[in-house]
Amino acid sequence: MAAKKKTTKKSVKKAPSSTVAAKPRKNWISWAYQEETTLDKSASLSKVYYALLALGVAVLLGLALVTGINADEKFQDDYSEKLVDYYASAGSDKAALYEDDTSSQRFNKFYGGFFELVSGSVNRMLGNIPGPAYHRVRHLLNALFGVLILVIVAGWSRRMAGVRAGILAIILLLASPRLMGHSVMNPKDIPFAAGYLMGAFYLYRCLISMPRPRWQDALGFVLGAALATATRAGGILIFCYSGLFLGIDFLMRYGVKGIAQEFKQFLTYAAYWIGSTVAGFGLALLFWPYAMQAPIEHTKEALALFSNYAVRIIILFGGENMFSDGIPASYPLVWLGISVALSVIAGFFLSVLSFPWLSKKHGGLSVLLLLFVTIFPLAYIMFKESALYDGWRQLLFIYPTVLVLGAISFEYLAERFTARTKWAGLATIGVVVLLSADALLFTARNPALAYVYFNPLVGGIHGAFGQYELDYWGLSSRQAVEWMEEEGILHPDMDTLTIGTTFPYNVRRQLDFSYKDKVKIQYIRYHRRFSEPWDYGIFPNRFIRGPHLRNNTWPTSKTVHRVEANGVPLAVVEHDPEQFAMKAETILKTGQAAEAIGLFQQEVAKYPDNEQGWTGLASAQVSLGQADQALASAEKALEVAPENETALYLKGYAYLTKNNGPEALNTFNYLLRVDPENAMAYYWIGEIYKQRQELQTAFQNFRKAIEYNPKLKQAYLGIATIFEEQGDMENATRYRNAAAQL
Template identity: 30%
Template sequence: MNIKDTFKSTKNLFWGISVLLLILMAVMSQSSGSSGDEYVNYDHSEFVYNYYKTFGQDTTALNTPKTKLKYYGQAFDNMTYVINRWFNIGNYYESRHLLNSISGWLLILFTGLAASLVFGWQAGILTLLLMFFSPLILGHSWNNPKDIPFAFTYTFTLYFLIRFLIELPKRKVSTLIFLGFGIAASISIRIGGLILIPYIFLFTGLHYITKKSFYTKMGFNHAFKTILILTGVSIIGYGGGLLLWPYALEGPLKNPIDSLQQMTNFEVGLNQLFEGEIQLSQNISWYYGIKYIFIKSPLIITVGAFLFIALAVFRKDLKHKYIFFSLLLFAFIFPIAYTIYKDSNLYGGCRHLLWTYSPIVILAAGGFDFFLKKENKYIKYGTIAVIAILLFHPVKHTFKNHPLQYVYYNQLVGGTKGAYGNYEMDYYYHSLRDGADWLIDNELGDDSIIIATNHSRITEYYFRNYPQVKVIYSRFYEKGKEDWDYAIWANTHITPLQLEKGYWPPKKTIYTMDVDGVPVGAVVKRISDEDLKGFEALKKNKRTEAKNHFKNFLEIYPENEEVLEGYARIMLQERKLDSTLIYADSSIIYNPRQIGAWLLKTSALNTQKKYSEALSASNEMLEIKDDFAEGQFQKGFALKNLNKPNEALKAFQKATAYKKEYYQAMIQMGEILMNYKNYKKAIPIYDQILKYKENDLYATVCKAKCNHLQKDNIEAEKLLNTISERNQRNFEVVKAKCRIAMGKNDMNSAGTYLNMARNINNNAELFVLRGMYVMRQNRADLAKQYFEKAKELDPTNREAQDLLKSIQTKSTTVAASQNTTSEPKQQQSIMFQKPKPKKTSPITIPAK
């Protein structure tokens, strides 16, 4: 066979394999489950359809505060919605999966075509196989309507850019049209497609400046015309990308830029299992994305890419092709480097970087193709053997684990088994369909049942033809509080320790959805309803009844972290603090991320005045969830009592930032500021409380106290008079009136108020007032005793400390002592030091 025939047969083989893959992927897509994002994308596509149907009158598509989908072009979803609607397709997810698999096939096809342009049809065939047997690509091709279509349009445009560079100095109209279409298609799915425009200019410019002809008048003119043409193509491509995107149409220049800023660092933070730890996506390790690419790609990709890069400089067959290799390397490296530089919010493995995958696969195919083209049969067949060995692992995984191919890890981390408990498994909820199908085939009868799941919308779809089934949403760690008969769980957001120790899947699991021998999902039959009865009794404050139910449940499921937490809550309510700690710690042993148990533990420690231990526990709790308002409150309370007021203020400020109108946190902030005589900042806090909690007694009294200490007794008395008559004898009111009376030198009234509180002996402020009263009577020794008692009750009480110090350091008259305490001095800095160059105010609420 001559070279021409060989070329023709290789090309035919390429197209034959491509058609086979298309058929195979179309068929395989119909048994796949839905992804966790599909329902919101499908819902939004209806809003977009209505936007165009009403000529922009229906603006629902522009109002997406939760999903943020207005920032996406979503052309693919819009197309699937129109097809389903026009053809009245009832199985709309299966229809979407078919179309999604076609976009995945197009991604594979154009990756192969790009490889054939650069290396030849043989490399193109190898690229087809490498892409198809990349479980990361294949698994997402079933149901990822964002990342796969975007990866296709990105690769499609790269292919025509390579063609354009090869065809220069000719400028084929068809190639230019496809370039413009590629730009438009990319932008219509994600604004990140804008990156293709600078690609085109950068590598076209490189093409020209590396040619000697460029430095002639004719060459320069040709280059200038080409740039003008590409500018037109880019403008048309940009405009075309906005046509199916309502938000962009509302502001064709401003809104796409806004979208780019939003997408570069998405606001939503999700917990991700990475390197054996749960990390918030916004704070995740900088190498998260690139590491996921290397551990989820078949090893053959890494080996092939290394071979290509290592040998590129020495390969004569690559002469005049370096610009293409530079383009492919740049198209892989630059987007990843940019996300690292911008500290982008990545989650869900490397799915947000799937669009960068094709270029590195092309180079990997080129690395092996070099040896496949050798005439030495030992090298050629040896290379085929190496390829076969390296492909065995992903090929086996692909067919063994359909349709959960995307739950794949290579040998660098010990395969999927080695990654279990260290990295995310079924983070996209694909396994729920398998669980639903099994339940339908094996457990479902005519009786009504309730099924709990951690993704109800897609699970409801699987049971759409079974009216006896009710599907409810439940977080896995709140399952005991819900009424259900069966549950179908994907193992996303499960604590690593539970995966490693075998605490998950839970007891009474009747079926597991496995990948390479590890459970990524589970079907569970309820073991008992005693947990539910316990939580329902607890809601009604029937503690004895709740304890009995919890005890019954723990007899059959002693390692249930949720019920152990529930029992700890009862112990705290009954003020059995040691028991609270025992049950909370037991819950934490079985789930170190049981945040409710951490909260109970911290609260019990604070109540026991073990503030150092409480601070340590609160820090552990906030490592799990930093924006947990109650956790920040407990931390602030511990810090306040450890006499660290500035740190306490910051914690309370965070608590109020994460939970609006957090009364207790605001009260604590006010107390700290009053304690350090910063009345001007304390009063606005009490005003804020009184805005949403009108006539709150404690806030009113504290504000009155602040006014009195600023010598505004008129305003102070006015505030106290607003308190209802039945509350005028309230302890807090009595103390405030006593202060004001002493400030007016009305000692008879002050004595009357103190006498009203004569039986109270556990309040530091009251002992301060008693000390101030007896100092007026020149009874310094008794005053000292009162101030010492106040300090004993509250070691952080600055007023008691200052008064005690004044007695100990100098001899003064009673009147002088009274003036020192009742008349406010110049406000003491809350920072305990003379102000240095401007410091941030501790009362500033931090950003979330």
């Protein structure tokens, strides 16, 4: 039998009776805040709540043990080691400031170092150096921040709407494969999300008890905001939110006139905001060496950098490969819409639609805070057209409050139907579980790769294949290495071998120390993967163009193992015992095109789905003046890999050698649609227009070629020729001199 319902209610503070227009203020306060449910409705529901909470903790820790290494950890590991040295030397070892570093590592200093210092210190104490054990420690520590998110999401929902809402929140979080997956291997976005959520939760707790918040809640706010800021400079948003909502709260209670009439209370509010901001920011600085040097100036520098930080990489979105700084405004909304469980989407929209009723039940300002900390950052990022990439991982920090909104909204729906049927509560939980089933099953089937989940709206991961990035961080490299170990390819008594891969850091750090010294890791770009010799290749599909993936010609016939999620290939292990293409590439570089043709022909005869075998053959044929054969080989490459840039270039060049300018022009223009920054395409288009005496168009294309490849000597000479034909010898000489220096 269920235990009798018990609740304790905490009343909000009212404005003093002396305040002018106190009666309207009471009405406003009544709208802003409502009672919290602090005890459980039934003992049985409470047991379910804590069982699910324990399950969530166990799942997160379990996922941490099986997840792979993410590609960005190469930056974080370096920062972690340097931070430990910085603090161990009391600041004398300044390598963590990257003062003379010009590589991409130099951006590390703009991040707070809390997680990296903690993980680096623990690994240092355990005697771990970067390798499998080192990363297991990092991932377990990362999972603890996931646990913090779980506890706060469940606790916030429970406090606002009762234990059943807490249960619903846990279900929604367990049905969040991307959050779960990132929680165990993403040391930047997850600690920041945990701090952001913690700061927002304790701001809510402080607001409902103003003007005298509990010291525990004030401390929780300071620690949460400090954690966020000690991870990313953007954590100061929490302090801004605090000032905004404390200001709203004061005006609600006392009105504008209250600034003068209740000046003592006004000072109290100001003191809370200033004190918590100074304490939180000061605490964050202790874990951020670069900001320590000049707290205000360097924090502003970090904020300015990351608000305009245009990481320019090619991404796959909606089936098209594009640069990350040129994504459409819809990018984050589309990603959220296709990679979040249906239950979470339904819960969020229900919260928006039911805002008036949720406000009446839980307090308008309480619900508004949840919506604000969720929607404002997303709206701001979209308004600023910030460069995003790798899905929506940069927006993970707004996701936990989406879960809280969904939980209290489903609970509200259950209560509305309780009057009609006593099974409404169980029915609501059943509906949420049903809508979550696809996501829950995905994590259960793919515990090491949960972060590649896509929902049924896009056809799941099968529908997303070739349309959106899947394993963009190369976590599947771990399963590839483990397969090679299971097959006896990698073992302590092995001969030396070379592994070619697009994710060298992931593979290198996954190798066991017992055989690591016998393995050479060769970084190689996927579309040039046979330009260097290797014995085995590990290739996640991150750098393969969408049309190639959708063409069902990858994985190739060289594949000896596939790493899959729900049957969709994420990475392959390739073996190339004959190395026909590699040998042919080497010979071709020495100018022996005829000999290379024979080897390339052997390659495509045995592996007709190797587009690089066909492009290599086309290149050798072009160099020997065999234009028709080269065109045929390039077309074969495009049959395997549509939109392959090399094949398109060779096709256009073959048309040029046949003096077929129109077809060459069409091909190079198509190449520019595929690769808008292809300097050689612009150069040859310039040459075509120069031959047509359309000098202005030729000039523009030569300039574009130089823009994307400043060392392209031919383009300078092309412009010099145009100036000479126009009688402008001064500019012609200037461009010829520039070409001579290249």
